[in-house]
Amino acid sequence: MRAPTIIPPDCAVRRSTTTHHLLSDASLPAYRQQMRQAVDAVTEAIAAADRPFSGVVPADLRPLVESIDLDAPLDSMPDALQEVRELYLRDAVYFHSPRYAAHLNCPVAIPAVVAEAVLSAVNSSLDTWDQSAGATLIEQRLVRWTAARIGFGAGADGVFTSGGSLSNLQGLLMARNNAVEAKGLVGLASLPEKLAPLRIFASTSAHFTVEKSAGLLGLGADAVVQVPADPHRRMRIDALEAALAAHADAGLVPMAVVATAGTTDYGSVDPLAGIAALCHRYGAWLHVDAAYGGGLLVSHRHRALLDGIEHADSVTVDYHKTFFQPVSSSAVIVRDATMLRHVTLHADYLNPEGGENPNQVDKSLQTTRRFDALKLWLTLRTIGADGIGDMLDDVIDLARATAEELRQDPSFELAAPVQLSTVVFRLLPTGWDDDTRVDRLNARIRKSLFAAGDAVIAGTTLHGRSYLKFTFLNPATTLEDVRAILAAIRSAADPMILEGGPRG
Numbered sequence: 001m002r003a004p005t006i007i008p009p010d011c012a013v014r015r016s017t018t019t020h021h022l023l024s025d026a027s028l029p030a031y032r033q034q035m036r037q038a039v040d041a042v043t044e045a046i047a048a049a050d051r052p053f054s055g056v057v058p059a060d061l062r063p064l065v066e067s068i069d070l071d072a073p074l075d076s077m078p079d080a081l082q083e084v085r086e087l088y089l090r091d092a093v094y095f096h097s098p099r100y101a102a103h104l105n106c107p108v109a110i111p112a113v114v115a116e117a118v119l120s121a122v123n124s125s126l127d128t129w130d131q132s133a134g135a136t137l138i139e140q141r142l143v144r145w146t147a148a149r150i151g152f153g154a155g156a157d158g159v160f161t162s163g164g165s166l167s168n169l170q171g172l173l174m175a176r177n178n179a180v181e182a183k184g185l186v187g188l189a190s191l192p193e194k195l196a197p198l199r200i201f202a203s204t205s206a207h208f209t210v211e212k213s214a215g216l217l218g219l220g221a222d223a224v225v226q227v228p229a230d231p232h233r234r235m236r237i238d239a240l241e242a243a244l245a246a247h248a249d250a251g252l253v254p255m256a257v258v259a260t261a262g263t264t265d266y267g268s269v270d271p272l273a274g275i276a277a278l279c280h281r282y283g284a285w286l287h288v289d290a291a292y293g294g295g296l297l298v299s300h301r302h303r304a305l306l307d308g309i310e311h312a313d314s315v316t317v318d319y320h321k322t323f324f325q326p327v328s329s330s331a332v333i334v335r336d337a338t339m340l341r342h343v344t345l346h347a348d349y350l351n352p353e354g355g356e357n358p359n360q361v362d363k364s365l366q367t368t369r370r371f372d373a374l375k376l377w378l379t380l381r382t383i384g385a386d387g388i389g390d391m392l393d394d395v396i397d398l399a400r401a402t403a404e405e406l407r408q409d410p411s412f413e414l415a416a417p418v419q420l421s422t423v424v425f426r427l428l429p430t431g432w433d434d435d436t437r438v439d440r441l442n443a444r445i446r447k448s449l450f451a452a453g454d455a456v457i458a459g460t461t462l463h464g465r466s467y468l469k470f471t472f473l474n475p476a477t478t479l480e481d482v483r484a485i486l487a488a489i490r491s492a493a494d495p496m497i498l499e500g501g502p503r504g
């Protein structure tokens with residue numbers, strides 16, 4: 001039973017007109033109306049977008065944005081939304097377009113977008129129970145659900161974060177403190193001295209946040225030992241073993257190995273089980289960066305790529321990549337919940353020690369924090385985990401079919417076999433043996449496609465050479481769409497090839 005209210009409902013002494021723009025009783029009809037207007041505006045913009053990008057350049061758009069007088073508000077929401085259409089929606093990059101195949105951005109699950117409206121309106125903050133109530137329990141439940149999918153036992157825990165960058169940082173922070181505690185480094189004078197012998201091992205294809213984290217954690221980016229990758233762009237086990245042995249012989253401490261389950265560039269998955277065995281042998285923390293490959297946890301046909309992930313100490317999962325969630329939505333999951341103590345601090349006003357309610361801030365680097373978990377919750381409760389897995393399997397199939405298509409075409413060269421949904425390749429016209437010319441051709445193809453807006457693709461380099469890249473995360477993209485993009489690539493290249501190759 002709810003306690004009766006003790007505050008009379010008409011106790012407000014003064015209401016300024018601006019409170020009518022805040023979510024409170026007086027503004028509820030306006031809220032309802034404005035939400036509908038916003039949904040209509042964005043729906044129309046999405047329906048009108050017949051290609052992934054308009055090709056707009058900053059010089060076109062900047063004057064429009066600059067011309068707005070931010071100190072002179074418009075009279076109505078429809079006017080303001082019309083302005084947003086012109087400044088943003090008309091020229092946005094649309095990830096739901098079947099011809100967007102550039103970065104790790106996904107078209108978003110509708111239930112997750114609905115959840116955005118709910119969580120922003122209520123505005124819960126996940127730092128403490130007394131700012132969130134059920135939201136805290138929902139997040140905890142999803143952390144346990146993810147941990148169970150990983151194969152962790154009952155002792156696991158974790159927390160939602162803003163993204164893989166923060167999840168990786170927190171994983172490595174726990175690894176660092178664990179190493180300092182566990183490896184007999186306590187006798188040394190100060191923290192910097194304790195940190196000096198620590199090393200992190202990651203493949204040459206690992207995400208740059210590993211080095212950034214090493215810097216932030218006081219180790220310096222050169223504490224990251226780069227382990228060579230095989231032709232599939234997976235960490236070489238023999239090379240890792242040699243590096244661990246050499247560093248141990250030199251008296252250095254293997255603080256952590258970062259294995260990547262889905263490298264950003266190639267979608268390659270490091271051999272997790274073999275890496276886990278070496279971590280066990282050398283007493284190194286295993287952090288699995290599954291920011292990209294995390295969706296394999298619900299895949300029907302490709303879950304085996306993650307075999308061995310259950311031996312990790314910490315795992316990064318970006319739901320805003322392969323779970324089709326809007327940014328931001330990520331988590332760091334730990335096998336041993338007690339490791340989260342490495343980020344626990346108590347403040348009397350917020351989360352006093354010995355409090356009886358669950359306070360997620362005890363486990364997080366963030367304080368005020370969005371209820372991003374509601375998006376995944378509503379997605380699992382409607383589309384379901386199997387539905388997400390189906391969508392991911394579809395894009396993996398598409399990537400493999402695309403690779404097959406490229407293999408059959410002598411004018412293209414595939415950089416590496418496809419594992420997830422990424423295809424790295426380049427156009428290599430017959431008879432072109434000057435690498436610099438080939439580089440310029442491929443770089444210019446990408447630019448020309450982006451400028452036209454008909455297709456958006458990415459680029460990268462391999463061994464110093466320029467390549468093109470497809471990252472597929474749209475289950476609505478078909479092989480026909482891919483063929484259309486390949487045709488666009490060829491026609492962008494034709495004039496350059498005819499003029500004897502780009503010369504500068």
Ligand SMILES: *Cc1c(COP(=O)(O)O)cnc(C)c1O
Pocket residue numbers: 104162163164165166168207209260262263264289290291292318330
């Ligand atoms: C995307 C990505 C990250 C960074 O995650 P954000 O959510 O962008 O912060 C880290 N590691 C890998 C492998 C990634 O693909």
